[in-house]
Amino acid sequence: MPYSVAVIRIGHNLFDGFEKMTRFGYACINLSLAAIHGKSAPTTNRSMIKKTFEQKGISYASKLSLENSKDLFTILKWNVENEIFFFRLTSNLFPWASEYQISSMPDYEEIRSVLSECGNYARENGIRITSHPGPFNKLCSPNESVVLNTIKDLEMHGEIFDMIGLPQNHWSKINIHVGAAYDSKVDAAATFRRNFARLSPSVSGRLTLENDDKGSLFSTKDLYEMIYSEVGIPIVHDQHHHGFCDGGLTQYEAMKLAFSTWPKGITPVMHYSESKSDEAKDNKIKPQAHSDYVVNKIETHEFDVDVMIEAKAKDLALLNYLSIYKLPSTNL
DNA sequence: ATAGGTCAAGCGAGG
DNA sequence: CCTCGCTTGACCTAT
Numbered sequence: 034m035p036y037s038v039a040v041i042r043i044g045h046n047l048f049d050g051f052e053k054m055t056r057f058g059y060a061c062i063n064l065s066l067a068a069i070h071g072k073s074a075p076t077t078n079r080s081m082i083k084k085t086f087e088q089k090g091i092s093y094a095s096k097l098s099l100e101n102s103k104d105l106f107t108i109l110k111w112n113v114e115n116e117i118f119f120f121r122l123t124s125n126l127f128p129w130a131s132e133y134q135i136s137s138m139p140d141y142e143e144i145r146s147v148l149s150e151c152g153n154y155a156r157e158n159g160i161r162i163t164s165h166p167g168p169f170n171k172l173c174s175p176n177e178s179v180v181l182n183t184i185k186d187l188e189m190h191g192e193i194f195d196m197i198g199l200p201q202n203h204w205s206k207i208n209i210h211v212g213a214a215y216d217s218k219v220d221a222a223a224t225f226r227r228n229f230a231r232l233s234p235s236v237s238g239r240l241t242l243e244n245d246d247k248g249s250l251f252s253t254k255d256l257y258e259m260i261y262s263e264v265g266i267p268i269v270h271d272q273h274h275h276g277f278c279d280g281g282l283t284q285y286e287a288m289k290l291a292f293s294t295w296p297k298g299i300t301p302v303m304h305y306s307e308s309k310s311d312e313a314k315d316n317k318i319k320p321q322a323h324s325d326y327v328v329n330k331i332e333t334h335e336f337d338v339d340v341m342i343e344a345k346a347k348d349l350a351l352l353n354y355l356s357i358y359k360l361p362s363t364n365l
Numbered sequence: 366a367t368a369g370g371t372c373a374a375g376c377g378a379g380g
Numbered sequence: 381c382c383t384c385g386c387t388t389g390a391c392c393t394a395t
Contacts, residue, residue, distance in 0.1 A: 078390065082390085208387090319384065
């Protein structure tokens, strides 16, 4: 096995025994480093608009990709220094990657080498790296061109994870939503399952599904009954979304169901966020919108689960949360 | 140098 | 019909 999750966990367990474990994580952007470095802060999100891509093409995309990759290493180091072992990788590491072969970038070899170092570092330090491709990924679409674009985007994520050297399993999950119903959840789920079979092992082995945040779409219960039970895709339970689409289950029931879908030896993931409208005391803001910070105690019950905090203030929100409750970022 | 407008992709909800 | 919200603000141009 090129990347042994078991070894990492046993290693950390030497310190703490075999108590319940939780890693807290943040998504994509590091605002602590931004606060220190200002405009020149490390970022994995350099991008460009379409017009610029048309003018400058793959060579400029390659340049940005290399810089993004180098800064990924800096951010991973920051994570270790701050004892954060769960991190969502940006989907924008390689700008416009759907428009070219990654391997034909001029800086491909150097990028591969930098990403491979990132992977080694993450493995040595037990950082869990995951991703969350955008909402335009619709594997359930009746429109073939939408499906083809989705497959392309997902395969791009898989290829990048392979370059980093992440295992082709749900430890390094690529997480999406079903995200649409087209007036028939039954049909949408069938289309999803059919198109799931078209993915390479690099993607299908890592893919997870998250419950939607609209009543008409897929609750955790729906995902279990209509997708997991047929094709075995593990479920990421988002507590905030559950408030808008609960399928008749309590948080606890939905968590129990979702976590039961994960393979043995791989810690399930839960998403946590709070409403911006509550935080700002402004009911004109949609309740689905994420707050800057999270302040309520996160309930994990008896479950062994990693918690991704989705808050606009990113790592600042995570560090703030941990300080409120005097928690370690992990008790691994 | 900074502010403000703009920007690939798909959906559904709400005004 | 338009805007927002979601993965994740960042880029570009005019001042």
